[in-house]
Amino acid sequence: MQWLHKLEEIEQRYDALSAEMADPAIMQDQARYQKTAKSASDLTEVVDRYRAWKETNQQIEEAKTLLSSEDEEMRELAQEEVSSLEPKLADLENEMQLLLLPKDPNDDKSIVLEVRAGTGGQEATLFAAELFRMYLRYAEGQRWKVEITEQSDSEVGGYKEIIALISGTKVFSKLKFESGVHRVQRVPQTETQGRIHTSAASVAVMPQVEDVDVHIENSDLRVDYYCSSGPGGQSVNTTYSAVRITHVPTGLVVTCQDEKSQIKNKAKALLVLRSRLYEIERERQHQEQADARRGMVGSGDRSEKIRTYNFPQNRVTDHRVPGLTLHQLDLVLEGRLDPLIDALTTHFQTEALKAELVTA
Numbered sequence: 001m002q003w004l005h006k007l008e009e010i011e012q013r014y015d016a017l018s019a020e021m022a023d024p025a026i027m028q029d030q031a032r033y034q035k036t037a038k039s040a041s042d043l044t045e046v047v048d049r050y051r052a053w054k055e056t057n058q059q060i061e062e063a064k065t066l067l068s069s070e071d072e073e074m075r076e077l078a079q080e081e082v083s084s085l086e087p088k089l090a091d092l093e094n095e096m097q098l099l100l101l102p103k104d105p106n107d108d109k110s111i112v113l114e115v116r117a118g119t120g121g122q123e124a125t126l127f128a129a130e131l132f133r134m135y136l137r138y139a140e141g142q143r144w145k146v147e148i149t150e151q152s153d154s155e156v157g158g159y160k161e162i163i164a165l166i167s168g169t170k171v172f173s174k175l176k177f178e179s180g181v182h183r184v185q186r187v188p189q190t191e192t193q194g195r196i197h198t199s200a201a202s203v204a205v206m207p208q209v210e211d212v213d214v215h216i217e218n219s220d221l222r223v224d225y226y227c228s229s230g231p232g233g234q235s236v237n238t239t240y241s242a243v244r245i246t247h248v249p250t251g252l253v254v255t256c257q258d259e260k261s262q263i264k265n266k267a268k269a270l271l272v273l274r275s276r277l278y279e280i281e282r283e284r285q286h287q288e289q290a291d292a293r294r295g296m297v298g299s300g301d302r303s304e305k306i307r308t309y310n311f312p313q314n315r316v317t318d319h320r321v322p323g324l325t326l327h328q329l330d331l332v333l334e335g336r337l338d339p340l341i342d343a344l345t346t347h348f349q350t351e352a353l354k355a356e357l358v359t360a
Contacts (some may be wrong), residue, residue: 003100007050014043046099053092060085101352106207107173110144112275113205116161117154118181120199125158127184127309128201130333132162135175137335144168149256149268163272165208172207177320177344179205179306186311196312200305206279214274214281222246223266228257245269252276309333316340321347
């Protein structure tokens with residue numbers, strides 16, 4: 001198997017890094033030691049699985065040699081051991097193949113989350129607010145930090161648009177499949193005939209990027225300062241702390257008035273702007289790849305409807321995974337997203353593995 005040769009190389013690399021970490025000269029160079037330790041740590045999981053696979057495989061081979069024993073009881077014990085170990089070996093093979101898939105370089109990053117009301121008028125703004133609250137509850141459960149940078153309220157208490165920075169461990173890895181159009185089906189409070197209406201909101205999840213990821217020329221920016229509005233205490237409407245940044249080449253506009261400090265607001269606005277520019281480049285590259293393999297795996301375009309929330313049936317259906325329907329809408333809206341996130345992660349890993357095997 002081709003992947004076994006790759007695993008042997010990884011194990012050799014891991015052993016070399018471990019030996020390097022034990023070198024006194026390396027240990028005295030903290031920067032080099034930390035870099036070596038990080039490289040070794042990245043390989044630990046796959047090496048552990050590979051070694052467990054080798055040990056299990058050896059146990060199976062040893063048990064098989066006893067299947068031809070003249071002792072009937074010995075043959076039965078050997079067959080039982082083979083039967084119990086072979087499923088374990090298959091599971092380890094699946095785990096190793098998934099671990100060998102190319103890692104998304106953004107998985108460890110924090111994100112910029114944008115939720116916007118779509119079709120459906122005021123009802124759509126209420127749904128956008130519920131979606132944001134759902135992600136806020138999930139973030140609280142993960143102990144992530146959430147900072148709202150931009151917010152546009154509707155007349156009925158919903159959100160026309162809300163943008164937040166979510167920081168923590170593997171935020172993008174967990175929420176990257178949430179990008180897309182979310183649809184809701186329910187009877188609005190203003191509906192007197194009891195008819196079910198359909199509304200929508202869009203969600204964008206973008207990795208936070210630093211200047212080393214996306215360099216922005218100062219000459220390409222127009223920065224305006226103005227008085228903040230809304231919550232903020234005595235400084236509201238008295239100090240020019242709110243910031244609006246326009247990226248002239250693309251026309252992108254980002255505002256932030258979350259902080260009383262003009263400097264902090266500008267830093268947050270620049271972070272959002274870099275993330276948006278980075279996402280535009282990612283989308284361009286994704287589109288090029290999608291055009292090349294559209295016939296094999298489909299487009300995956302962000303504009304496609306990805307999920308439906310049906311209130312009368314207490315049902316959530318994700319349209320990207322066949323059969324992924326939960327009759328737990330109330331729990332999902334309280335931030336219990338793990339069943340959806342786990343199913344989506346497994347699905348897209350399986351698809352990636354299929355593509356890898358096709359091209360291997």
